[in-house]
Amino acid sequence: MSSFIHPQLPLGFEPGELFTFDSFIAGSNTVAVGLAQQAAAGAGEKQLYFWGEPGLGKSHLLQASCNLAAKQQRTVCYLTRNEIVDQSPEMFDGLEHVELICLDDIDVWLQGREWETALFNLINRVREIGHGLIMASEKPPEDVSINLPDLRSRLAWGPVFQMQPLTDTEKYQALRFRAGQSGLELPQNVADYLMQRYPRDTFGLFERLAMLDKASMATQRRLTIPLVKSVFAED
Secondary structure, eight states: OOOOOOOTTTOOOOOOOOSSSTTTTOOHHHHHHHHHHHHHHHOOEEEEEEEOSSSSSSHHHHHHHHHHHHHHOOOEEEEEEETTTSSSSGGGGGGSSSSSEEEOOOHHOOSSSSHHHHHHHHHHHHHHHHHHHEEEEESOOGGOOOSHHHHHHTTTOOOEEEEOOOOOHHHHHHHHHHHHTTOOOOHHHHHHHHHHEEEEEOHHHHHHHHHHHHHHHHTTOOOOOHHHHHHOOOO
């Protein structure tokens, strides 16, 4: 399995097993998932833009796309705010040669004329060379704070999708799937407790599940409601 590490980037994409299309519960986002799968394989739409509030699976979808492309021996690059905020816009120079580029947190790091120009030029170069570009943001293109007029239209060159939240039933399914990936037995009463007592966004549920997995392994205890209460310091 190959991945691309750009010479100017601090991090490349390391394929992982958690963020795949198999582990992504699509819910009402099946069209978005299908187009992302095609883009990862080098087919279909070359540019995609996913937006929505945190916890809807945008980052998962971008990483799943990179995972699939890497498994097909395509060069990939996945960048979030963490890799971008301390860098200069020159980090985008030559990035169009990567076969699949995934840029997360657009609305966070796209600040200032230099970054806007860098992204504008990158989009143009990627389109000219025919490679793939998938972007994610909490805001739709028309609401992202941009001063460069033509950049807004460039963000919407391909399909733009608003990610839809999962139903509670689908969140149960996602929670159980993630637990199974970690080899963690998640009893129904514990799943019910997590869903009823804590925020129901998928990202938050997965974070709590990861904390419980570590606690279960460290204490050699099964996953129970008393363990949940002890981990999260409940009375």
